[in-house]
Amino acid sequence: MSTVPGRLLTDPGWLTARIGEMSRAWGTDAERVGGTLWWCMVASALVEEITRAYAAGAPAPLATLDELDCEVRPDGGIEHIRCRSTAAADSADAVGVALRDTLAAVVPQVAAVSGAGMPALWAVVADAIGNRALDAGATEAATRLAAEVGGRLPAPRFVTIGTRTVVQRISCCLVYEVPGCQMCTSCPKRPREERAALLAEKC
Template identity: 40%
Template sequence: MVVRCDELYRRVAISVPSLAYTVAPGGGPRLPGSLLTDPEWLSAQVDASARRWGGASRRVAGTLWWYSTSSTLVAGPIVGLLVTGWVPALDDVTFELAHGSVAGVRASRMLGRGPDVLAAAAGPALGAVIAPLARVSGVGEGALRAVASDSVANRALDVARGPAGEALAERVAAVGGLPMPRFVEIPGAGPYLRRSSCCLIYAVPGAASPEVAKCASCPRQRPEVRERRMSGVAMGQRGPA
């Protein structure tokens, strides 16, 4: 039986409530997905991001904007596939802006079933945003692709923290021309993503010291520090060991 888009998004919101905002309309104006590939519109989003982040450079502002946007764009397709087996279109969507961020992304049609369908569609859809965003923000395409790969992997682990989630993320990366995701096994907590991208939030004007501002899984810290911080976060999510 074909799963309709509305049903897929309903099940995404139920399966991972923390990601409901990525697919649930908030009541604002619906914008065409083609804006996400428009250099002028993207440049305006980078400018707005720079203002929100206290006058951050365009490189930092563009990276932070893509860090949020890429996660939102892939959430519905990744989670939808893992909970229903079906994949909604990635290149034919509408979305809303919520506090300057992309939210409520919805497709009006399904692409088909299975991971190969998603893997074939993800690379071109993400690349169509990455190329113009790199031009207007000054962020390298390689860095933006690394962010997208980490977004895919994290969303897959949100639903399937184990071999199924890892395999899907690796398949999407391999076919879509994204960096291969790396995973680390945290004793007692299972696999976590060892990120290859940095959101650069520690470079925002007025941020705390890099040691404090960097995310636990940030690759821009010594491996032993990252592993210790990731273990602390993982244990905290699962209660005392």
């Protein structure tokens, strides 16, 4: 595991190399697939600390590119992203603005080197926020954070299946396009009834 500065998330050469590593690890030669799988990891790592802080009512990190440290796995994936600074108590919108600016800088670069569509990459972020909020037991944290980020970020959506609340995903990780892999249970590309039935089996 190595640690690199967040600014590298906007470096086309570095992104190409990491996405290439991820693609080889998954056994796919499709850059769009490898790039999307890679971005799913990055998005989750990027919003985890912020969403957890929102859920706990604690000071939230400022995810500006120059304040990020990224832990990179041997397969190119981002295991964890640490923000070195937090917002002041009276800076209600600073966290959302910082995250929006970082995403606005990174998403176009990931799209350019991988061929993934920018709306699809923004949707991955929305689902990541939703999942991290569920992990923290506070779906309202996802709603609040997404609203403060605004811009091109869709609002996370939730649905209750039986007694369990899950993210009603709007993004696809494309793992089913990897040889030997299947579509995720919660994939939005599944028919609605089929998806609900499969999720109900897990509740």
